[in-house]
Amino acid sequence: MRFNVILSVTFLASFAAGLVIPSNEVESRGLEIRDGLIDDPVDSIVFKRDPKRTKAQKARTAAARTERIKKKGEKKASFQAAAKAHKKTTNLPARTSTFHVPAGGGKPAHTYTGKDVRKAVFDSHREAQRIKTLSKTQAKKSPLKSFSNHPHESPKPGGGAKPLPHMTVDKTKKHTQPGREFPLPNHHNPSTPSPARVITQKTKGGHYTFKGVISHDQSRTDKTKGAGYNDHFQVKERKRKGK
Template sequence: MRFNILLSITFFATFAAGLVIPTNGPLEFRDLEVREGVVDDLSDGMVFKREPRSSGAKKARIAAAASEKVAAKAARKKSFEHAAKAQKGTTNLPNRHSTFHVAAAPGTELEKPAHSYTGKEVRKAIFDSHMEAHRIKGITKNQRKKSPLKSFNNRPHEVPKPHGGARPLKHMNVVHGSAHHPPGREFPLPNKHDAAKPSPARVIIQQTKGGHYTFRGVVSHDQSRTPGPGYNDHFQVKPRRH
């Protein structure tokens, strides 16, 4: 802006300097009056532009975005603290070095590959489920439907496997309306082959009568099954010790 002002002043001074002429007669006076009029018109037409200023609405948007960022960070911190406390009180956690293996679908290994998880990864999924449980407390019912955290009722298999149990987890009892045997929590393990697709495996935890949680096991869909009866059945994935 200063450069524009200086340039305008320089131009004005240069132009005015050229108007100094001898005044020896009426013609010269007439010419001088014309030139003075031109100078007046030029000075009236000079507009000095200001640098654009931030509008009040823009400042308000910036302030609101900063406030939301701070609030989101505080909410994540609170969820993390809640999860850490809940994880500390969770019993029956798997050995960190154990392995949970989900078999691939025969003949369709590329579409439904095998999945393997360590006990450490299972523990992390349990921790993430505690974080998610705290996060969804402050959202609407419709938003909760999009959460990966689901209720697990340990329902009987629609199509049981030969020599298998009637339910996914035989040591887990669910009694609706009971404070001692409430429905469990189901949270997915990550899909290591394609993060955009859900994994067939989930961790299951259940609240105890003392208010804490206990790990009930890992369950998975049978990837060899095709859509139809029993397609959504869950089966326990037992850990392998090394």
């Protein structure tokens, strides 16, 4: 009997010893288990909740959104006002017409279509709307300028005394106030000003009319300043035949 008990205890001890995992294996197996969890794309996802925003943060976000909506509305209203003014502008050239500025003083010639001129007139209306939101200092930097059709300092032989012979400027009368000039683009070098401008003037009815295109004489270089360097001359419209 005693022998059987001793045999049973010995057997159980041997069996239990077979179930024991060495410490070094426990560490390695634990590492494998952890690696398995990390590699699992589902089990390893950790969802983090965004921290609650304070009342001040919510107020700033709401104010910024309101300001964006306001600016978007102002931009839309400004565009619509410019489009309305352009639609009422009279005497615009045909889109197929051309306006040619001769080369001179080492500068290339410029040729503009009636479509280019129409776009510049529209851009002048847009700029007029933009200026309304600027300070006086900022407005002075605008490309939209006043045009009084002053006589030339140095007229060309056989040319008129003023840039636009059919434009009257009389500041004592409401409908003959100075016009507006706006630059046409420089196709050769967009980063520099073009010598040409479009001219519009307000009428009795309160809308604008296109008066013509003017340009500097490019043959008059810096060396000729004081002798009509800043004079502007009319660039005549060349209408397409049959149009």
